[in-house]
Amino acid sequence: MLAVEELHKVYDGRGRRVEAIGDLTFEVEAGSFVCVVGPSGCGKTTLLRCCAGLLAPTSGTVTLSGAPVTGPPEGLAVVFQEYGRSLFPWLRVADNVDLPLRAAGVAKATRRELVGEALGAVGLADAHRAYPWQLSGGMQQRVAIARAIAYQPRVLLLDEPFAAVDAQTRADLEDLIRDVWRRFGMTLLFVTHDIDEAVYLGQRVIMLTSSPTRVAEDLPIDLPDERDQLTTRGDPRFAELRGRVYAQIQKAKLEGRTT
Numbered sequence: 001m002l003a004v005e006e007l008h009k010v011y012d013g014r015g016r017r018v019e020a021i022g023d024l025t026f027e028v029e030a031g032s033f034v035c036v037v038g039p040s041g042c043g044k045t046t047l048l049r050c051c052a053g054l055l056a057p058t059s060g061t062v063t064l065s066g067a068p069v070t071g072p073p074e075g076l077a078v079v080f081q082e083y084g085r086s087l088f089p090w091l092r093v094a095d096n097v098d099l100p101l102r103a104a105g106v107a108k109a110t111r112r113e114l115v116g117e118a119l120g121a122v123g124l125a126d127a128h129r130a131y132p133w134q135l136s137g138g139m140q141q142r143v144a145i146a147r148a149i150a151y152q153p154r155v156l157l158l159d160e161p162f163a164a165v166d167a168q169t170r171a172d173l174e175d176l177i178r179d180v181w182r183r184f185g186m187t188l189l190f191v192t193h194d195i196d197e198a199v200y201l202g203q204r205v206i207m208l209t210s211s212p213t214r215v216a217e218d219l220p221i222d223l224p225d226e227r228d229q230l231t232t233r234g235d236p237r238f239a240e241l242r243g244r245v246y247a248q249i250q251k252a253k254l255e256g257r258t259t
C-alpha cells in the first residue's frame with residue numbers, strides 16, 4: 001500500500017516561495033487503480049515526485065508497504081509525459097526497455113524474456129530493433145510503458161502520460177494501461193488533468209484543490225470493471241460521475257482565484 005500522510009511541500013527559491021502542497025493525506029491500496037485530477041499548477045507533479053522519492057517533502061511522509069520513501073524505492077516505476085525525452089535515441093527499442101533490468105543486474109536470459117513479454121503486452125512485438133525516432137509519438141509512449149512494466153514494478157506512477165498524443169492514440173493507450181494493470185496486478189497512481197480520462201480509468205478519483213493543495217474529494221468510481229470507450233463513456237453513470245468531478249474542479253479553480 002502507498003500512503004501519503006500530511007504531505008506538505010514548499011519550494012523556497014531565491015525570492016520566490018511557492019507553497020505547492022498544503023496538506024495531503026490519502027492511501028492507495030495494493031493492486032488498485034487511483035487517478036488524481038486537479039486544476040493546472042495545483043501540485044500534481046510535485047505529489048508524484050514525492051511519491052517516487054525524487055523530491056523530499058517539506059514535512060509529512062510517503063510510505064510504501066510501511067517503509068518511508070526517502071529515495072526512489074525498489075519496485076516502483078514512473079512514466080512521464082515527455083516520452084521523447086525519457087527514451088535514449090541511440091538505443092534500439094529493446095535496449096531502451098532492457099536498460100533498467102540491466103542496471104538492476106537481472107540475468108541476460110531473464111531480461112530477454114521480460115523485454116519480449118513487455119513489448120508484446122504493449123503491441124510492439126515487432127519493433128525490437130527499431131530506434132525510438134523511427135516510431136510515432138504513441139508508439140514511443142508504448143515503449144516507455146513497456147520499459148516500466150518489464151521492470152515488474154509493484155507500483156506504477158504515471159504523470160499525464162497521454163497528454164502529448166492525439167485523441168485516437170490516447171483512447172488506445174487508455175485501454176492499454178487498463179489492460180496492463182489487470183494483467184500484471186500492480187498498484188497504479190495516474191495523474192491527469194483530463195476529467196473524462198480519470199473517470200474512465202480509475203477505481204477512485206482523488207480531486208485536488210488549487211495550491212496549496214488539499215484533497216477536495218475522494219470519489220469511488222462505481223462503473224463496471226469491464227470498460228470500453230463506447231459503452232462506458234455512453235453510460236449515464238459515467239456522465240454523472242464526470243459532472244461531479246467537473247463541478248469540484250471548477251469550484252477548486254474559483255477558490256484558487258479568490259485566495
Ligand SMILES: Nc1ncnc2c1ncn2[C@@H]1O[C@H](COP(=O)(O)OP(=O)(O)OP(=O)(O)O)[C@@H](O)[C@H]1O
Nearest residue numbers: 011013018020039040041042043044045046047193
Ligand atoms: N522546481 C520548482 N521550483 C519552484 N517552484 C516549483 C517547482 N516545481 C513546481 N513549482 C511550483 O509548484 C506549483 C505546483 O507545480 P506542479 O508542477 O507540481 O503542478 P501540476 O499540477 O503538476 O501542474 P500542471 O497541471 O500545469 O502540470 C506551481 O506553482 C509551480 O510553479
